[in-house]
Every structure is written in C-alpha cells, then in structure tokens.
Amino acid sequence: MSWGRLLWANLWRRRTRTVFTLLSVLSAFLLFGVLAATHYAFVGGIDLVGDGRLIAMNKVSFTQPLPLAYQGKIAAVLGVKSVGKANWIQGYYQEQRNFIPWVATDDAYLDMFEEIVITPEARRRWGAERTAAVIGADLAKVYGWKVGDKVPMRSGIWRNQDGTNTWEITIVGIYTSNNAAYDQGSLLTRYDYFDESRTYGKGSAGWYLIQLEDPAAGATVSGAVDALFANSSAQTKTATEKAFSASFASQIGDVGAIVTYVGIAVLFSMLLVTATTMAQAVRERTAELAVLKALGFDQRRIVAMVLGESVLVTVLGAALGLGLAWLLVTGLYPALARFMPAFKLTAEPVALGFVLALVLGALAGIWPAVQAMRLRVVDALRRA
C-alpha cells in the first residue's frame, strides 16, 4: 500500500457522496471550459489579427457608408501600401437561419490577407469572372459546395436590380488558412458585381482595409487618414484591425466580464460543495484520524492527507470536466466554426483550470485539515 492508495481508498469511502461531489466539480469545470472556448472565440481571436493592417470606417457608425473616392485618397497617404474596399452583405443561403458572413470586396483586399490561402487558379478566376466567389473550407464543408458550383446567395440588407435579394455567385476557390484560429466560414465576392446591381448605396464602401508599409506606423497613418477627411460629410475613424475586432466583439457584450463572473460564481459554488464534503468526511473520521495520530502520523501527514483528498477530488473533477468540455467544444466546432472560427479550448485555459482546481481543492480542505490537526487523540478516542 502507498500514500496514494490510502488517499484513493479514503476518497471512495462514501461512493455516492464522492460521485456527487465529483459531478459538481465536473459540471463547474465543464462550464469553465466551454466558457473559456467562447471567450476565446470572441476575444482571444483578436490577438491573432495582423498588426500591419488598418480599418477605416465611418466615424458615425460601422453601418454608415464611405464614398468610393476615398480609396484613391487613402492610397496616396504616406506609409500606405495598398487599400481594399469592402461591403457587408449579411448573406444567407435559402433561409435566413442559414446565415453566412458575406463580404463584397476587391483584389487589393483579397491580396493583403496572407491568412487566406487560395490556389493560383482560384486567384486567376477571381480576377477574370464577375460572379467569382471564394469561400472558406468550413463553409464548403457545411453545404458540400465545391469549385464550379453556382449558388443563389441572398442578402438580408440589399436588393438586386432584378427585384430580388438574390445574387448568383460562382465558386472559383475554397480558401484555407495558415492560421488555425482564422475564420474559414466566410464568403468573399467581387465588389463590382455587387455594386453595379444593387438598388441603392452605389458608389460607396462599408469600410476600407489599409495595408501599411511599416506595421509600426499604424498610429501615424491612422491619424493622417482621419485628418484627411476631418472636414468632410463622411468623417472616418481609422484603427488597427485588432481594435476594430475588439470593438465589434464588444457590441455583443463584454464577453470577458460575463465569462469571468459566471466562472467565479460556478467555481465558488464548487468550493462550498467540496469544503462541505471534506468537513463532513473529517467529522465522520474523527476516531480514525485519532488512531492514525496515535500510530505516529504527525500533523504534517494528517494535514497532507486531508488536503490531498480534497485536491484529489477537485483535480479529478477538473480533469473530467475539462476533458468533457474539450469533447463538447471539438464536437460543436464544425457547426459553430462559421460564426466563431476561434471557438477552441486552448492549452492556456486548461492549464489555468488545473491551477484553479489545485488552489480551490486546497482552499476547500484547509478548514477540515485544521480541524483534523487540532484533534486531540485522547478526546477523540473517548468520544468514539
């Protein structure tokens, strides 16, 4: 027999209670893992966005357009390498619930994303065909689309001059990404095809994407771009792509704060449950602990036994909970990838989860351990 065997045997003394405590810890860490993946999907992915690009949008709102003439003016600003334009189309396939992030854009935009990997043939056809579309690999997988397919795509915002809200697109390429967290669920089509056939808003862009000559010059260039249109009817607000993504994520709510508060509440409940279980376990074992002390188990060993048991429960529960969270996140990923491409349980929250399990296990065991330590052998045996 070893110390580990002794801990393990004590843990299963009351099977039902241990199972329920483990389930409580498991649920807490399952939620922790799923929340961490959600948080990463909204906020963590921002860190992966390139620093070398700026986004210029209407100062009033993301939904207000900017004149098409701005593209050339921005391109002339010192430090700007290239400028691409884009429009948000709010796409869907057949029914509104089949939402697809659809952006109408141009060559410059497509070329400045090194994260988007397409074949030279796809790039050639994009330049040659008006209805050309490039779709992400995840999106292709969902609908089984392949190169050459013609798809009637609908917009939740725009109307086509033919009286419908439908644009027929031709899939010329399926992009993958060299960055695992990058969105592979979007649809990109040519701006000119969209702009010439829409009923209103012609000659405007939703936002401009600016590639910098020097990534470190972001602040200078964004200041220069905004200054250029300071006295116009459509003033710009230019920021790094990272800041734009963060601001976009914050429109949904402070996901980080929500995750943190929910996480704290759940883990605190788990702490109370485990502490209660341990206190009960120690109370039930008063005589046994006294006997162990009589046999020569010193205070250090008694404390280590109680704390060890408490930590074993939380770490075991955390391992099961985080394991289940990983399975769940991995299982849900194909369905959610289009909306949350960075929905992944990364190593960082898993490591944090185990550290929390250790700390909470120790916290839950402290008071029962102190009680066990204070136990007087003679008194405890007399009570038994």
Place this chain on the structure above:
Amino acid sequence: MGMTTDTTTGTAAPTSATLATLRGVERTYTRGAETIGVLKGVDIDIPRGDFLALMGPSGSGKSTLLNLLGGIDRPTAGSIDINGTRIDQLSDGQLTGWRARHVGFIFQLYHLLPVLTAAQNVELPLLLTGLSAAERRKRAAAALALVGLADRMSHKPAELSGGQEQRVGIARAIVTDPDILLADEPTGDLDRKSGDQILELLAELNRRFDKTIVMVTHDPHAAARAKRTLYLNDGLIESEQAR
C-alpha cells in the same frame, strides 16, 4: 542485560531490566472552575517482558495511565521514562515520532480503517518507516500470520468477525516491533470465546517474544492472564497482585 526478539524479523537486541519508570505522576483536568485529579502521584516500574494488567473502577485513572504510557497524553506533574527516554519532556512532534517507533496500541473497538484490507491496515504504521513497499508487505504478512490470519489478508474489516478484527488490530500493533504494547480493554467488545483467544494471543506474544504488555481491563478473568495486576482507585495504586 537480557535479549528481546523482533516479532517480525527474528533479530535480537540487548536490553536493560526495567523498561518503564513512572515517578510521582499526576494528571489533573480542568472543567470550568473545577480541577479534577485523575492521577494523584503514581510510582510504577515496569520490567521488560512484563505483562501488566491495570484494574480499577471507572474513573480510577487506569485509562489515563495507559494514555500517559503511550504518549498520547501528558502528565501534569512527575516523570515518565521509557527505555531511557523522558517522554514527558518531549515536544508534541517528538512524541508523535516516538510513538511510531516504540509503542503499539490495541483498542477496545479495534479502530481499523474500513476502506483498507487487513493487510493494508497492518501495513499502515510501516508507511512511516523508510521500508520499501515489498518489505512493508512482507512484514505485514508475517504479522498477520503470527496472529493466525494469513488467510484473511485481503478481507476488509466488515468481512471479519470481532475476534478477527482484534487480531488484525494486534498485528498492526506489533508490526513495527514496538518496545511496549498498550491494550485498552482488548476483549471488552468480544464474546468470552473470542476474548479468550485474544488473551491467549497476548500471553503468547509476551511469553514467546518477550513483549512488554500493559493492559487495561475490567474483567478479572482477563487480568488473570497477566503476570501481575495493579489495582487503581481514585488516582492512586491501591494494591498489586503478582502471579
């Protein structure tokens, strides 16, 4: 000088004639404003290889005396010397270590860990030694064989009779080959037949392995198996009977 034999390894060590010397031992407890004297100045010499029974009415101080001998309680006054160590002067930590090396406890209610097998219960005190796992298992098996439970090693306490549980308790007490075995009413929870078997086992440990045993009992029949009996009354030794 005599020799004593290790019950589990068979090795012999040199010894002196007296194992324990108690002088002027007092133990008082405070309950509110009241001070209760449980032991009121006890002098005892326990020779090595003795089998001593402590008898007396409830509250006479016999269990307190046993606790003091085992180092799980401290005297209010007086000295306790066991095998050359003044245990009344040891710190709590030192006393715990001393108990692990020198004392074997046998309890009335056995106090085995229900989640462990008989062999694991007996192995428990050996976890505090530097012995290898294989050596620990070997010694636990030897101790269980000595008490006649070689075929019950994998049984949990709930699967054993009261007498068998007490045998496991005795095996646990002797597995570290302590200087002294302290038994608190070892047959108090057993029927007469099982009790007799336990008493016979203790007598054999005393006779064959020269183990020093101090046993608290209410039962004159049990005390009759000891080499001598001390009668306590109101915290003092009233009389002594040798056999």
